[in-house]
Amino acid sequence: MTDALAASGLGKQYGHRLALADCTLSIPAGHVVGLVGPNGAGKTTLLHLAVGLLAATSGTIEVLGGRPASGPAQLAKVGFVAQDAPVYAGFSVLDHLRFGKHLNPGWDAALARDRIEALGLDLRQRAGKLSGGERAQLALTLALAKRPELLVLDEPIASLDPLARSEFLRSLAEYTAARQVSVIMSSHLVSDLERICDYLIVLVASRVQVAGPVAELLASHGQGLEDLVLDYMSRPADPAPRPATSPPRRHDP
């Protein structure tokens, strides 16, 4: 079976600033993967490399066996919700569904309609007037209704209130339980990931500290997920050399 994501020596550098270094990963398909790390660890960079919004400066990355964003077929296989779940503020909810239908040959109109209905969103409402939670749900609906094999979510719930956050995770879990779909979701909140993830990647200071199935990690460490992640985050950085000129990144690009 093809890996959902396979990276080898993957790196991304902005000038002298290192955003991601020597990342080698092999995530089997079918998992719900949590990508955790402090702000500025390179989570967004890794996800943007995976969906083809960024080009790597070193190494290779393959997603579902293809080069990210290499063509319409590859794009159709990957659903993506960017940080803060961007939507078109001037478009109505219905416009977004049309947007999805016109730009995706594999669009599942029934799924999209059902989700919007279940969420209780008004089709005529402008997306700019939606609450943060509703906007995130709309963006997730767009990503789901294209029927992706891999769903990439970049801190989709970071800015949501606890109720909206819980709702979002519930509807995501509902969807993944019913279908064969891989998910990679980043967050700096372990508690969110704990609820739905069965695979974990810890990214600290541009480097992968650990990656593996949650069950295995817990078994070999004998502690809770939260403690495990904290443990990895607080370990001294990988001994591999890093350019002295690159300060730790504070903001995702």
Place this chain on the structure above:
Amino acid sequence: MMWLTWRQFRAQGIAAAAVLAGLAILLAATGPYVVHLYDINGLATCTGAACQSPSGTFDNELPWFDPVLYLLGIGIMFAIPAVVGVFWGAPLITREIEARTLPLTWNQSVTKTRWLAVKLGLMGLASMATAGLFSLILTWWSSPMDSVLEIPYGHRLSFERLAPVLFDTRSIVPIGYAAFAFALGVTAGMLTRRTVSAMAATLGVFAAVQFAWAEWIRAHLIPPVTTIVPLNLADITQAATRGGFLVVNAVPILSQQGAWVLSGQVIDTAGHPFRAPATPACQTASFSACQASLGQFRLRDLISYEPASRFWEFQWVETGIFLAAALALAGLCVWWLIRRVA
């Protein structure tokens, strides 16, 4: 992609169509009377000096608002390519960057290259169609007045269709300008990534290109014709004495209707640039006496000009050049998108 392009363009497209429709109604209501005045005064059939008197009658009979509309039309035709570049071209990409919607749009099942190609193509065509339609109705409406303005009589200032201002605002060149301004706007947006900077850059560069083009480049597209005509003493504007020699300058005047006169050089009977010891009248007496004293030299004017018959040739060549420049900029945008922006 066509749906998305239309959905994002809809409001602006409808606004442009409404302005066009309003103007069309105004011009359709006032235009036929201008044509009527032109016809009843025999301006369509007169030739040469015989046009002088009917053109005066035409001027007098024209309702007051027609010259206002005429100037307004010229203003509109100058504004359209700039507006298209600033409001349709510049924000095409920057708006998406600023609203952070590119990650959404570029992760649908359409590659970003195709996304840009469709947007450039459709919006470019919309820009050209807008400029073309405005130009069509305004060129039609203005044509009687354009023709009257070309009639040289007395020393009244004449405006030629081939000369700057009218040439830039008539027939098909506005289509080329609009395509170029649009592509320039998109390119500026691509490079600056900020709407306001892109708009300012587009306006500045386009205005500079349009001005420089009319002023210094257009006349070289087709080599001008030169001719020698006797110099009318009244056309002499300057007769100075420098180091005991006369320096004479004159307004180049050509009786050929509609010709775009580029330059003139005062020459003597042998065909050399005029140079002679100062006449006594020019050293002491008034300018008019000096002017009169120059008659003895039988001066002539070597005039370089573009004949009116080249109007369409110039229009096609210039439109072609600006369309080619627009295509080159569009190609640069696509290349830049593939190479740099991600």
